[in-house]
Amino acid sequence: MTNPYMAPIPPAPRPPDIRPLRKRKRVWLGGAGLLFAGALIVSPANDGKQPVEAKVKPATTITATVTATPEPGPTVTETVKAKAKPAPTVTVTRTAAARAASSDSDGGGSSSSQDSVDTCSIKSNSGNCYSAGQFCRNSDHGAVTTTAGGTPIKCTYSSNAWRWKYA
Structure with missing residues (x-):
């Protein structure tokens, strides 16, 4: 401490x-002497050996040609604003194959030609049936449909989001 x-x-x-x-x-003289002695020992001694000539390979030339293709122009889309509609009315229609499948599960001996039938009336944009817990579209708020297995679900608001819940 100062x-x-x-x-x-x-x-x-x-x-x-x-x-x-x-x-x-x-x-200094000893170091210089050691350096000189090392250089003499390492230097190649010609013991009657012939020098080796390296054969040169012919050079290879590669030429690349690039052709440019024109880029596609911008895509223009027209946006149309949809008018708001009242809550959709949903009807569930059971097909004959679905009725046959349900009667088959009751113990009947008949068999249907299709293994699984989608009974849902509201499908996602990709064409699949909704299941409980998935988010609802704005147009499906309050709607009722069924899952792929036939269980009824309803689009309800809970936990700050619209989701499909078991009805």
């Missing part, structure tokens, strides 16, 4: 070199 009332202490002077000049010269 005291602000005292003058700073100057750094200690460098001690004089204790090694005499004659010993420093010997170190």
Whole structure:
């Protein structure tokens, strides 16, 4: 810790070199001698060996040609604003194959030609039936439909989102 009332202490002077000049010269001469001896040992000695000539391979030239194709122009789409409609009226229609499947599960012996039938009346934009827990579209708020298995679900508002819930 320095005291602000005292003058700073100057750094200690460098001690004089204790090694005499004659010993420093010997170190330099010894290092130069070792370097020269190493160079003589490493240098190649010609023991009657013939020099090897490298064969040069012919050069290969590659030419690339690039043709540019014109980029397609911008796509112009027209946006039409849909008018708001009252809540949709949804009807569920059971097909004959669905009735046959339900009667088959009751223990009847008849078999239907189709393995699974979609009984949902409202489908997603990709064409699939909704299931419970999925988000509803704005046009489906309050609507009732069925899952792919036939369980009724309703689009209700809960937890800050419109979702399909079991009815």
